[in-house]
Amino acid sequence: xxxxxxxxxxxxxxxxxxxxxxxxxxxxxxxxxxxxxxxxxxxxxxxxxxxxxxxxxxxxxxxxxxxxxxxxxxxxxxxxxxxxxxxxxxxxxxxxxxxxxxxxxxxxxxxxxxxxxxxxxxxxxxxxxxxxxxxxxxxxxxxxxxxxxxxxxxxxxxxxxxxxxxxxxxxxxxxxxxxxxxxxxxxxxxxxxxxxxxxxxxxxxxxxxxxxxxxxxxxxxxxxxxxxxxxxxxxxxxxxxxxxxxxxxxxxxxxxxxxxxxxxxxxxxxxxxxxxxxxxxxxxxxxxxxxxxxxxxxxxxxxxxxxxxxxxxxxxxxxxxxxxxxxxxxxxxxxxxxxxxxxxxxxxxxxxxxxxxxxxxxxxxxxxxxxxxxxxxxxxxxxxxxxxxxxxxxxxxxxxxxxxxxxxxxxxxxxxxxxxxxxxxxxxxxxxxxxxxxxxxxxxxxxxxxxxxxxxxxxxxxxxxxxxxxxxxxxxxxxxxxxxxxxxxxxxx
Amino acid sequence: xxxxxxxxxxxxxxxxxxxxxxxxxxxxxxxxxxxxxxxxxxxxxxxxxxxxxxxxxxxxxxxxxxxxxxxxxxxxxxxxxxxxxxxxxxxxxxx
Numbered sequence: 001x002x003x004x005x006x007x008x009x010x011x012x013x014x015x016x017x018x019x020x021x022x023x024x025x026x027x028x029x030x031x032x033x034x035x036x037x038x039x040x041x042x043x044x045x046x047x048x049x050x051x052x053x054x055x056x057x058x059x060x061x062x063x064x065x066x067x068x069x070x071x072x073x074x075x076x077x078x079x080x081x082x083x084x085x086x087x088x089x090x091x092x093x094x095x096x097x098x099x100x101x102x103x104x105x106x107x108x109x110x111x112x113x114x115x116x117x118x119x120x121x122x123x124x125x126x127x128x129x130x131x132x133x134x135x136x137x138x139x140x141x142x143x144x145x146x147x148x149x150x151x152x153x154x155x156x157x158x159x160x161x162x163x164x165x166x167x168x169x170x171x172x173x174x175x176x177x178x179x180x181x182x183x184x185x186x187x188x189x190x191x192x193x194x195x196x197x198x199x200x201x202x203x204x205x206x207x208x209x210x211x212x213x214x215x216x217x218x219x220x221x222x223x224x225x226x227x228x229x230x231x232x233x234x235x236x237x238x239x240x241x242x243x244x245x246x247x248x249x250x251x252x253x254x255x256x257x258x259x260x261x262x263x264x265x266x267x268x269x270x271x272x273x274x275x276x277x278x279x280x281x282x283x284x285x286x287x288x289x290x291x292x293x294x295x296x297x298x299x300x301x302x303x304x305x306x307x308x309x310x311x312x313x314x315x316x317x318x319x320x321x322x323x324x325x326x327x328x329x330x331x332x333x334x335x336x337x338x339x340x341x342x343x344x345x346x347x348x349x350x351x352x353x354x355x356x357x358x359x360x361x362x363x364x365x366x367x368x369x370x371x372x373x374x375x376x377x378x379x380x381x382x383x384x385x386x387x388x389x390x391x392x393x394x395x396x397x398x399x400x401x402x403x404x405x406x407x408x409x410x411x412x413x414x415x416x417x418x419x420x421x422x423x424x425x426x427x428x429x430x431x432x433x434x435x436x437x438x439x440x441x442x443x444x445x446x447x448x449x450x451x452x453x454x455x456x457x458x459x460x461x462x463x464x465x466x467x468x469x470x471x472x473x474x475x476x477x478x479x480x481x482x483x484x485x486x487x488x489x490x491x492x493x
Numbered sequence: 494x495x496x497x498x499x500x501x502x503x504x505x506x507x508x509x510x511x512x513x514x515x516x517x518x519x520x521x522x523x524x525x526x527x528x529x530x531x532x533x534x535x536x537x538x539x540x541x542x543x544x545x546x547x548x549x550x551x552x553x554x555x556x557x558x559x560x561x562x563x564x565x566x567x568x569x570x571x572x573x574x575x576x577x578x579x580x581x582x583x584x585x586x587x588x
Contacts, residue, residue: 101568198549211548240553309531320508327509329581331572343584348511360510364520365527367508368496378531383544385537390545424523425530441548466549 004029006167009073009224016062016072023062023072026170027055027116030074034118034168039493042153042163044079044137045087045120054116061114069251070231071114076163076172079120080127081107081215082204086117090206091135092125094354095332104204105236106173106215113231118169122159125356126323127180127208130430131419132158134358139416142188143489146454149415154184154430160218161188165489171219171228175205177212178311179434182446185218186408186459189448189487191225191480192218193473196466197441198243201236209318210241212311212438222447222477226250229469245467253470258478259293264401268304269433271410277452278407285405285449285460288482289475299401301392306385307436308428313369313382314439319359320366326354361424390440397465403475406433408446408459433461443469445476448485457487496524 004026007015015021031048051074058072082088082100089095103111111117122140124132131152132140140158142151143166153162157174161184164172174181176194185192193216200215207213217228230251235244265286270279290296328334328350335349355363369378396404410432419427437444443466446459460479464472496504501521505512512520566579575582 098572101565101571196549198551237554237556241547241549241551243549243551244554303537306534306537309533312527313531313534324509328574329583330569332574334574337584341584343586344509345511346584347509348506351509352511355510360508361520361523361527364504364508364510365524368504368524368528369531371504371507378534380544381534381537381539382531383546384539384542385534386545386548387542388537388539390548423526425526428530439548 002029005033005170007170008220009070009170009227010221012073012170013069013227023055023058023116024052026072027051027074027118030118030169037166037168037493040141040143040162040166041138042122042140042159042166042168043076043119044091044122044159047086047117047119050086051116051118058114058116068113068231069227070110072116073170074116074118075110076119076121076160076169077107077117078157078160078173078175079123080175080206081173082206083107083117083120087120088206090126091123091137092354092359093136093333093356094326094351098331102204105201105238106205106232109231109234110173121163121172124156124158125359126206126319127156127175127177128319128358128362129155130179130183130427131155131416133416134356136356141416142413143493144188144413144456145489145492146456151413152187152416154187154413156180157184157218161185161190164188164190164218164220166493171217171224173215173232174218175213175215176438177208177315178438179431181216181218182434182444182459182461183409183430185446186448186457187413189457189485190218190220191222191445191447191476192216193225193229193445193469194437194443195229195233195469196443198241199233199469201239201242203236203238207322209315210322211318212315222473222480223251223254225445226254226473248470250470250473253474254477255474256478256481258289258475261294261402261475262400263289263294263296263475264299264396264404265296266299266301266304266404266406268301269406271432274410278410278458281450281458281460282405282407285479285483288479289405292478292482297401299396299404301396301436303385303388303392304436307389307439308432310382310385310389311431311435311439312365312428313378314386316362316366317370317379318366320363320370323359323363326351386439389436393440393442402465403472404463406461406463408433408461412452412454412456412458437463442466443472445472447476447479447483449479449483450485451487496521496528
């Protein structure tokens with residue numbers, strides 16, 4: 001087996017241009033690696049024939065000259081993206097067998113750029129989860145391992161994180177509603193960026209919470225994130241919330257020069273009971289940015305504490321509305337009906353059979369907070385708190401802060417099954433540092449910054465100003481260079 | 494605010510998810526745990542604060558009101574569990 005699958009996008013692009021390798025060779029190397037990694041349960045629908053076909057076309061395009069940067073690059077696609085003619089079931093039983101007649105805008109843009117889809121990637125059901133344990137396909141597994149336990153790759157984009165960290169693709173798509181790109185990126189030692197709300201079209205991505213969902217790349221380096229993000233962004237008439245704002249060449253903005261940039265350190269992110277290693281990592285990240293010439297300032301985001309409870313009103317409320325479409329009529333699972341069952345029984349049985357426990361829980365919580373008598377007390381109050389959370393960020397940006405540095409997660413990856421008996425709120429706390437960013441619609445990036453004492457990766461998060469992904473990526477690039485994180489998981493799978 | 498099994502059953506009904514009788518107490522308990530967590534929001538002074546409607550201030554794009562899509566009946570019905578003569582088929586709705 002060749003090692004081509006271990007390449008970054010940037011290196012593969014250069015080698016493809018230099019005719020040192022072909023996309024077919026690169027793709028075959030990934031396909032071989034995927035077939036040898038079934039124990040990670042990262043890929044849930046493999047598409048090798050489509051991949052070789054796309055790679056052959058990409059090679060022809062590169063030979064003809066003038067191919068885009070992403071041409072010929074093999075990618076994994078999260079199962080949340082609708083891909084034409086290929087199973088797309090959001091890791092849910094209710095969409096079993098669903099083969100869309102259309103392609104999501106983001107995956108279409110990647111296709112148009114000549115990328116090669118290797119297959120669909122595991123995730124939490126409907127992107128609801130932080131450990132990839134709610135998937136109908138079974139748990140995706142973290143390639144990082146320090147003892148006999150299998151660890152979670154995080155969630156909801158757990159398959160994407162696992163696949164990138166284990167070199168089962170050059171990069172993958174993810175989506176992030178409360179931290180679902182950044183938390184798994186941190187747990188697996190890779191880079192993940194959630195762009196500003198509106199940067200990427202949501203059209204064709206199975207909806208969870210429409211005011212929070214954003215797609216983004218999960219990659220092996222900040223440079224790769226810049227290259228791939230540019231391809232994914234842009235206005236789409238089919239998503240009225242996608243912004244009609246020019247997409248810059250993000251890669252060209254990676255100078256590594258962050259002198260005189262003002263980096264905010266929010267005191268509210270210093271949580272009680274946070275492991276000392278996370279605190280130490282955050283401190284060393286701060287020093288790295290200072291040494292690179294940035295000005296470090298202490299800031300306050302006073303409503304941080306209320307972000308997670310606000311999220312657990314808003315996201316389930318939107319989910320209960322979005323998931324109303326799964327009724328057994330137009331697509332997906334329909335329950336077998338008993339004698340005398342009418343349409344209401346069909347809905348109730350179909351949804352009880354098709355949705356897993358966490359999805360049912362959130363749909364019902366959302367139904368409750370939107371129900372008559374509670375709408376104001378829960379839903380409207382949460383939306384008001386959301387306004388205040390966004391204002392916290394606006395105030396610090398108005399004071400001249402360019403980016404905010406925080407830990408990405410409150411711990412390193414934990415063992416699969418270890419949270420089974422905990423109450424749901426314990427699992428929700430995984431997103432405590434990332435969820436504010438979705439509520440405020442801001443861009444956020446997780447950068448691998450070190451290993452803990454056990455040898456597991458830890459990430460730092462940088463939060464940027466709206467629409468300034470280029471500047472954010474550049475700060476992340478400087479952090480990446482200073483941190484010098486090069487560790488890879490030892491292959492055991 | 495404490496949720497009892499009757500409220501849990503009502504919510505399940507509204508959400509159109511069948512929950513067996515014996516699963517209701519555990520469901521009510523989970524709701525109470527989550528709602529207990531959400532109760533923290535009552536500590537926040539939201540007087541005079543507008544509920545957020547759009548996270549990125551923007552005027553939605555408009556376009557001419559004209560048909561831009563259609564004539565895809567086969568594709569629309571392709572993934573239906575039961576479709577006949579160009580229609581979705583469901584159990585009897587009215588007696």
